[in-house]
Amino acid sequence: KALKIGMMPADGIGREVLPVAQRVLSLTPGAPKFEFIPLPAGFELFTKTGVALPEETIRCLKEECDGAMFGSVSSPSHKVEGYSSPIVQLRKNLDLYANIRPVVGVRGTRDEDKWVDTVIVRENTECLYIKSETIEDTPNGKVAKAIRQISERASTRIGKKAFDVALARQEMRSRLGTAAAVGQAKVTVCHKANVLSTTDGLFRESVRAVKENDSISKGGAGRYHEVEMDEQIVDSMVYRLFREPEVFDVVVAPNLYGDILSDAAAALVGSLGLVSSVNAGDSFIMGEPVHGSAPNIAGQGIANPIASIRSGALMLEYMGYTEPALKIYRAVDHVLREGNVLTPDLGGKATTDDVEKAVLLALGA
């Protein structure tokens, strides 16, 4: 039985790079059989139909699909009544509570002197993304308010996910015989509890409790005590990520900080066009390149498809298909290391097509 994957290219370069990921997935040796289902979503769809994420798209994802991929969505340049970002809606609707964003340099390239091999584990359902906003007219002009929600439940489950990712990475390293960038599996909790003592205080305490309760109450049966834990205030986190990226293994953060951190980390590996993610729930995985719709280059056939290709592989990995995922990672790394077929974001002259061909060749597909 084929895996059914809902495909939402959405806007801009999403439409150019998601089809590449689809073809690479189909042609990867050892990958499961796929059935790809194209599904409408996006800001352009909204401007045409008044709906950014159709009910039918959600229904199909929930009832028929085993997984999904999302491309990228355009941002309106003015407030548009009734519009709400489809990617944010999707995360909430499918309860994809963890946004997992690995950022890794490529051995053998100039990035090696500042080695980056980190995963941002971003809470994906709350914080300011609950989009509870109001505005009122006052004698002093308009005053707008947004609610930022941090719950023990969401913070705990994202904390667990971060420790799980840290352990899985450790295991993978020992399987591949590679050394950890940091000495040992580590989770860094990112917050701003020095100002937001209640909300970010709860986030910090909840993640700490994941480790503490695991090792104490379960009498050593849990494995989180193997993972080191430390913390960084978000502003200092961004600073240190740039100054000494090699000290970070897994970073867990509330939604908005995670959003910012993953773009910051992307700057370290040369291009947003390289950075993949999955939006993960307990029973559904959606791959998504971290980059946006890039209106300035859309339609020119020069968008970097690597973020999407890697996101496809990451989706596979999180669905349990580790072997074909590893094949794709290695093929991509090979192309990057060779350095002959690079899109303009990486300083090259290759097209989206060229990169697809190079990856397929490296895959032996």
Next chain:
Amino acid sequence: KALKIGMMPADGIGREVLPVAQRVLSLTPGAPKFEFIPLPAGFELFTKTGVALPEETIRCLKEECDGAMFGSVSSPSHKVEGYSSPIVQLRKNLDLYANIRPVVGVRGTRDEDKWVDTVIVRENTECLYIKSETIEDTPNGKVAKAIRQISERASTRIGKKAFDVALARQEMRSRLGTAAAVGQAKVTVCHKANVLSTTDGLFRESVRAVKENDSISKGGAGRYHEVEMDEQIVDSMVYRLFREPEVFDVVVAPNLYGDILSDAAAALVGSLGLVSSVNAGDSFIMGEPVHGSAPNIAGQGIANPIASIRSGALMLEYMGYTEPALKIYRAVDHVLREGNVLTPDLGGKATTDDVEKAVLLALGA
């Protein structure tokens, strides 16, 4: 009549670097006469007395001082009942609504290939910093909420400040005969209106209106139309700041984004120990190094005093004493360019004292 400056070293290295700034200010040729008034504040003070910012400190600042300097404050590692950051309280109490943070590389050092010369103009009174937080117990565990406030009034006045800073920089450049890093004075509005369409939408519209209303309604009498304006979504802003810092002149941002952005920009110039700021209201200026209390190096005499020295100069500049401020900037630049007297954060072996002496020497003091 001497200028009265309230000095709040507060915690950690703040106590080591603020006295250096004080001595440099006193000894700068052409500077006004100063009277420095030591004032208590800080987290350590809180742990001893239960008060982080005494009423008397506020009273003295408001009634007696012409300006102030703040060092750095420690962050509690656990939630502490009744504690509220004194720096956040000071900004609110004195209505220091603009946090102005210039980040500039040093010509003639290795930073020159990625040239940074930008000013972060951070709104300093609202956003999540209003600290309106609640927490409740629910059947699913604790749920905490914080209110993020964005008002037309605060966004408009910070917008104006950003355009003023852009024009002042342009003027300074033409006076010094230096070229603009970007072609022309420019204000970049940083927001996340694609998700926070109401709050960040209001911020964006208010800043846009500052330019639009200035050039239209005042029939060209205003000068903001000379300044270019564009925008960046905050995640993409952090990314682009690292990839192409040279395209940013003045960046205006709501409070929390500004906090994160200034640390990001600091990473580009080699060290947080170099980055200065002023908290500016309509009639009061408070200098503040951007770095924290650095508990890991506090007490060792190796903290970099440059951020504080520059913050003293910036305070002078914003109080209208441009000439002595420029002398201090040039002395600091000279020391950095020579590169023989650098503290460990910059890869050197110098002490706080050594840097003070080198700056005083360069000042001809």
